[in-house]
Amino acid sequence: MNTQTTAQNALEDIKVSLKLKLATLWTSLMFLLIYLDYFHLYMPSKIEDILKGRVFEFDITKVFLLAALSLVTIPALMIFLSVALPAKVNRWANIITAAVNIPFILFNLAGEAWIHMVFGAVVEVVLLCLIIRYAWKWPRIETWATSV
Template identity: 50%
Template sequence: MTTQRADRTALHTPLPTSNVPIQTKLAAAWTSFMFLYVYVDLLGLYKPGMVEDILKGKVFTFDISQTFAVSALAAMSIPALMIVLSTTLPARANRITNLVVATLLIPYMAFNLAGGEWLLYYGLGLAIELVLLAFIVRSAWTWPRTPAGA
């Protein structure tokens, strides 16, 4: 009887809340954002006609060139760099960098809806990206402060 009571008590014991450092939360959010960003583009290749357009040297309305590839790589590098920066920058610089970069990415990500095709697919991707960016902005904005005497 005692074992059953202990089992029931264990089931109703509140789960401990761990204090995850803000830097880890930001790095996790940027990691999630990066995976989603890549997968939206990758799965977009399954859209009928996309591969044919790529073979003809076009992505959306852009010519595939070294300039296009460098621009795309630079854009894709932002979340990867933010993972590292979120875990290594000092708190003040970290907070500002996360606020600025996440805020600037919001309109840039909205550009993915341009063109009007597959609005549900790209709309879902954008909605999740915006939730992640909003989390990053909110987390950086509300960065916990320690009293000067602590």
């Protein structure tokens, strides 16, 4: 009996570090934030409102623009910080930043919320919940205390 073994081309499942997973989740969130703001411009009368100096209920001022930039700067920086920070600080930075961002995402649904905005907010909240979950379950190493 002739038994032949053939090599199969199984796919290698490469283990991705937790830090990289968190950074990619923050990157995905940033893409959605940017695209939702962009698609907002296609809604009727939004460009006219912007040209009149208004967004939702707010006047477009230097302070408004600084506040808006500050709100998106933090998740944008989390892309880098998720990779660069040491584990203990990283874990809490991700949990706190993601949790604080959820109300801001939901606030964007105030007023006139079209289905694309609701869908985007749901996906963004899911991404933030994944960030919280991954950071909360950060792997730990066992350390053995030795007594002399």
